[in-house]
Amino acid sequence: MDPKKYEAEDFLQDPSFCDYCLGNNEQAVNFWNEWISLNPERTKVIQQAKDLYGLLNGNHTASQYMYDRQSFINKINERLSLPGYIEPDNLNQPGRKSSPLRKLVLYATATAAAFLLFFFLTPAIKKVLSPSLSVSPYVYGEDSKAGERKSFQLTDGTKVMLNAGSTIKVSKNFNVSTREILLEGEAFFDVTHNAQKPFIIHTASMDVRVLGTAFNIKAYPSDKTTETSLLRGSIEVTVKNDPGKVVILHPNEKIILLNATREEVPVKASQKIPVSTPVSQKYKISGLTYSRMDSSLVEVSWTDNKLVFDSESFEDIATRLERWYNVSIRFENPDVRQYRFTGGFDKKTIIQVLNALQLSRRFEYAEYETDGKVQIIIK
Amino acid sequence: MLNDASHKEIWAMLTNGCQDALLALYDKYYLGLMNYGLRLTGDRDFTNDCISQILLRLWDKRGNLPEVENPRSYLLTCLRNELFTERKAQHFRLVSAINFNQTITTSEPSYEEYLIQLQSNKTLREKLALTLQNLTVREKELLRLKFFENMDYTEIAIQCGITKRTAYNIIHSALKTLKAGMINSQNIWMAYDIAMITVILVFISQ
Numbered sequence: 271m272d273p274k275k276y277e278a279e280d281f282l283q284d285p286s287f288c289d290y291c292l293g294n295n296e297q298a299v300n301f302w303n304e305w306i307s308l309n310p311e312r313t314k315v316i317q318q319a320k321d322l323y324g325l326l327n328g329n330h331t332a333s334q335y336m337y338d339r340q341s342f343i344n345k346i347n348e349r350l351s352l353p354g355y356i357e358p359d360n361l362n363q364p365g366r367k368s369s370p371l372r373k374l375v376l377y378a379t380a381t382a383a384a385f386l387l388f389f390f391l392t393p394a395i396k397k398v399l400s401p402s403l404s405v406s407p408y409v410y411g412e413d414s415k416a417g418e419r420k421s422f423q424l425t426d427g428t429k430v431m432l433n434a435g436s437t438i439k440v441s442k443n444f445n446v447s448t449r450e451i452l453l454e455g456e457a458f459f460d461v462t463h464n465a466q467k468p469f470i471i472h473t474a475s476m477d478v479r480v481l482g483t484a485f486n487i488k489a490y491p492s493d494k495t496t497e498t499s500l501l502r503g504s505i506e507v508t509v510k511n512d513p514g515k516v517v518i519l520h521p522n523e524k525i526i527l528l529n530a531t532r533e534e535v536p537v538k539a540s541q542k543i544p545v546s547t548p549v550s551q552k553y554k555i556s557g558l559t560y561s562r563m564d565s566s567l568v569e570v571s572w573t574d575n576k577l578v579f580d581s582e583s584f585e586d587i588a589t590r591l592e593r594w595y596n597v598s599i600r601f602e603n604p605d606v607r608q609y610r611f612t613g614g615f616d617k618k619t620i621i622q623v624l625n626a627l628q629l630s631r632r633f634e635y636a637e638y639e640t641d642g643k644v645q646i647i648i649k
Numbered sequence: 650m651l652n653d654a655s656h657k658e659i660w661a662m663l664t665n666g667c668q669d670a671l672l673a674l675y676d677k678y679y680l681g682l683m684n685y686g687l688r689l690t691g692d693r694d695f696t697n698d699c700i701s702q703i704l705l706r707l708w709d710k711r712g713n714l715p716e717v718e719n720p721r722s723y724l725l726t727c728l729r730n731e732l733f734t735e736r737k738a739q740h741f742r743l744v745s746a747i748n749f750n751q752t753i754t755t756s757e758p759s760y761e762e763y764l765i766q767l768q769s770n771k772t773l774r775e776k777l778a779l780t781l782q783n784l785t786v787r788e789k790e791l792l793r794l795k796f797f798e799n800m801d802y803t804e805i806a807i808q809c810g811i812t813k814r815t816a817y818n819i820i821h822s823a824l825k826t827l828k829a830g831m832i833n834s835q836n837i838w839m840a841y842d843i844a845m846i847t848v849i850l851v852f853i854s855q
Contacts, residue, residue, distance in 0.1 A: 278832070279824035283817065285801060292799075294676040318832055322824070325777065325831065326796035328684045329767045335679065338697045342675055345701045350668070350708075421694060575738060617738035 274309060281319035282326075291323045293332030294339075337423075344429070408452055413437040417596025419572070424449070427462040428469065431573050434593040435490070456488040458573045461503075475527050477508040485519075486570045491529075493589070499524035499558055499569040509553055517555065524569060527553040577615040577623070584609040584627075588648070595620040597644040606633050606648055620646070656720045663707065664714045671708050674724075675700070680799035681721060682728050688763055689732060699735055703727040721804075760793045773831075780830025788823035795820055 289295035290302035414420040414432040436455020449469040469480040473489035483503020500519040559568040571578040585607040588599040662670035686696030
């Protein structure tokens with residue numbers, strides 16, 4: 271049958287059309303885009319068919335598919351960093367050939383739609399604008415709950431991985447002249463390079479300004495310190511309660527900043543402090559920490575889903591365990607808080623971790639559940 | 650370019666180290682795998698991560714790939730295992746196994762229920778529920794295989810033990826019933842638009 275005579279159900283029986291709706295077949299997508307622009311009178315029927323398809327396939331759209339597919343491609347590229355692997359060009363998403371006719375049709379429909387939209391929406395817009403506008407320039411981004419990590423991409427291609435119990439808010443004008451976000455908690459960033467649009471992350475105690483690079487920021491409001499660790503590239507850190515103080519980090523360095531309420535910055539013996547940097551009471555710069563176990567970087571081990579501590583106090587470890595496993599930990603014996611542990615855990619349960627810690631230092635624990643949340647008492 | 654290759658061909662190409670085949674596998678089985686994962690976990694990114702993991706693992710093992718009769722069910726099994734292992738390691742590091750099981754298995758709805766759940770609009774939900782009731786069990790099953798699992802007619806014919814022609818006909822009549830039940834609501838919107846425009850034009854001409 272000639273597609274021009276298709277009704278909605280006939281489109282759906284055409285595998286090529288279904289592929290077009292889903293977006294997983296470059297030839298199909300090109301073919302149908304072309305066909306639709308050449309046969310605009312069938313637009314209504316096509317839309318019916320698309321709606322029905324979406325209904326039946328579980329609400330998947332082509333854009334969602336593209337996003338997921340790109341994630342997969344990124345993973346392939348990360349994994350296969352061997353010579354002679356697929357050049358980025360071969361992994362292009364199915365493109366859209368745009369013929370001049372199609373462009374004309376698009377412009378015409380867009381203008382008509384805009385005109386109609388304007389007509390209907392003006393009264394609505396007036397109503398929304400007249401009460402006081404929201405002052406915050408940030409729109410909600412993403413957040414992760416305790417015990418949860420989340421990976422996603424921002425609209426400029428920057429990859430973000432959020433650690434447990436963290437929130438990111440994206441500015442309304444993101445990617446217009448700057449790329450600004452607000453972070454509470456911990457996140458790892460792989461920022462798309464764009465010298466024209468600096469990427470700026472605001473936390474409570476420090477602002478981090480980046481051009482394109484990979485780094486980790488740990489800024490939990492309840493922690494004693496805020497830390498930024500740089501893996502590659504270079505970033506500029508502004509210390510908020512020391513205005514005018516700007517520090518440039520080089521790869522393999524991190525900055526540890528005291529949050530407003532504490533007195534002293536804790537320093538670990540294992541870290542090297544470059545001689546030339548000024549050491550003030552408020553912040554310190556040191557090298558990144560390599561785990562003695564497997565020489566992975568402690569600061570970003572969470573992105574590999576590994577829990578690593580390097581001579582950390584039980585108190586600090588407990589906070590991390592609470593976030594990582596979404597449990598609640600209380601110490602009955604205050605001395606036990608000061609125990610220090612070094613260790614690495616890969617895909618273990620909280621009980622396995624506690625049992626392993628017990629092998630180094632003597633303590634006891636009890637575990638029970640209230641309201642669906644696990645509570646641990648350490649004595 | 651690899652889209653029309655049969656799954657056996659893609660599988661063979663993978664064994665021979667062709668990287669395009671890896672992406673072709675993703676394209677071919679995405680819908681079925683993603684829907685499977687979503688029904689079990691409701692988490693899109695998590696499911697996509699797991700799908701990526703199992704495919705990359707296949708790539709790593711490409712020298713020793715088993716001869717598989719049905720790549721689709723092979724991949725579904727791999728995915729199921731991956732979802733469970735990753736869930737255990739990642740999100741729900743809880744002590745009791747009972748809690749963990751509940752978060753994945755017991756809440757699996759039927760295809761029908763799942764589709765209805767996905768509609769955020771109450772009217773659409775009711776309309777869909779009503780329309781689906783008018784379909785036979787066989788019609789719903791074939792719709793699921795074709796549009797939810799993304800099987801082609803050959804696969805469906807083999808799976809259900811019917812001819813491709815029969816499969817085509819059953820799906821065709823199911824689609825017509827679906828259209829009749831659902832498109833009414835859209836016609837209402839069309840009428841609304843026309844009415845609004847008419848009102849405005851009348852208003853302007855006053």
